[in-house]
Amino acid sequence: MIDIKEYYDKEELIRLTQELVRIPSHKDVPNREKEVAEYIHRFCIENGLKSKLQPVDGERKNVLAYLEGIGNGKSLMFNGHTDTVPPYKMTIDPFAAEIKDGYIYGRGTVDMKGALACMLITMLAIKRSGIKLKGNIIFTGVIGEEEKSEGTEHIVKSKIKAHGAIVGEPSNYEYAIGHRGLEWLEIKIKGKAAHGGIPHLGVNAISKAAKLITKIEEELYPKLEKRYNEYMGPSVMNFGRIEGGSQPSTVADWCSIKIDRRYIPGETVESVIGEYQQIIDKLKAEDPEFDAEIVRMPNNMLTLDHLYLMTEPNELIVSCTREALKEVIGREPDITRRRGWTDAALLSSFGNIPTVVCGPGDISYSHTKDERVPINDLVNMVDVYSRIAMKFCGVVE
Known part of the structure; x- marks a missing residue:
């Protein structure tokens, strides 16, 4: 040569x-x-x-x-x-x-x-x-x-x-x-505003978000730890950003959790989103005041999935x-x-x-x-x- x-x-x-x-x-x-x-x-x-x-x-x-x-x-x-x-x-x-x-x-x-x-x-x-x-x-x-x-x-x-x-x-x-594939997801938690002096009249979205994070850590993390691909490593996720509420004296009527999710063969975009949805649905069944939706973040991709x-x-x-x-x-x-x-x-x-x-x-x-x-x-x-x-x-x- x-x-x-x-x-x-x-x-x-x-x-x-x-x-x-x-x-x-x-x-x-x-x-x-x-x-x-x-x-x-x-x-x-x-x-x-x-x-x-x-x-x-x-x-x-x-x-x-x-x-x-x-x-x-x-x-x-x-x-x-x-x-x-x-x-x-x-x-x-x-x-x-x-x-x-x-x-x-x-x-x-x-x-x-x-x-x-x-x-x-x-x-x-x-x-x-x-x-x-x-x-x-x-x-x-x-x-x-x-x-x-x-x-x-x-x-x-x-x-x-x-x-x-x-x-x-x-x-x-x-x-x-x-x-690994890459998916950016946002979970939007809805609450009800109230004065900080009478918080029982509101629904605190930040508090509900904390329960969701705990539930994800307890139920999803162990599953991810068992998933591994020889050429790309484990399936993982990260809580990258959380924000919510307006001021200390008002019960937070909203909270947003943004997640980076890296997935491997055997998983799909649908299955990745579905696992979070299952946890959301479970919390809704346990708590009538829990209200959340999951959306794909638009700044992660144009039209093709980041597989x-x-x-x-x-x-x-x-x-x-x-x-x-x-x-x-x-x-x-x-x-x-x-x-x-x-x-x-x-x-x-x-x-x-x-x-x-x-x-x-x-x-x-x-x-x-x-x-x-x-x-x-x-x-x-x-x-x-x-x-x-x-x-x-x-x-x-």
Whole structure:
């Protein structure tokens, strides 16, 4: 196999990562990912890659770039998001892309503009090498992963097809073939207001919420502890936010509990919601004054459920990723078994594209006050991605 490092300059990779980081693309920027998408599009065109902008939401666009093979091999999708979380409370300049001690610092370095740069440089290096792939490489730089995954949902609905995909979330030389599904739920408890001096005339929604929380802990937690998947870990939940009432001297006539629920194969959106509903119904039967409803939070998703990812271990994209990592790091790579939700689940569940999560850097730096990515990881991931592409797409001898 060729040494891909001969066909690109390390400084080119560093510079591209820095330029992407220097373009703010979080939710509080006007037009959000517009500018960074246009930069990627220009970069591709200027370097001889076919590229187009795909409108998704107003000025917000996906970037689709192509390295075409001869047409008789498997097509590979590189998928990464162009948005980041906001840079507030960072202890470094979020958009300076400063280099220090072998790292590039800044918002989006590891999550995941560094991966975008690796994917693009991989495609350019293969093109420059003169290697003829049998199958195509499709780069999808998508909007909105940090919010509702509008970009990858649009990719799926636009019927873009591939035989396998890599999502470049940071994996620290590991790879993931499974992760839990994600559901955000709100339970709204209704009470009856009354003056604090005569609380017996009211129904305290906060008090009722406390009973509900206790009931969930007693009845649901033990069930979740027994549910486990080899490739994504246990089924879990978290009480993430509670609020209610208006002031200390008024009986609270409302309370809201917001829940993060991570579920695994054997569970569905319906079964997840149903378990909470059963507890609500039981409390209603025990207490005529208990009144609550459960709703799915609209800011968790657009229209497609955030299902779990489960790519079968015997899929070609899995073996190609494992082999490529092993060749680069010199040992058998580990499988990541407890990572957060990613767009890989949309590609797999709704696009029917077997998908693996693998990217440069350590997820522990994602969203942090001093986000960073090792330059060495970027270089190595170009090597990994190139090997995956050649193994998966096939090379004309």
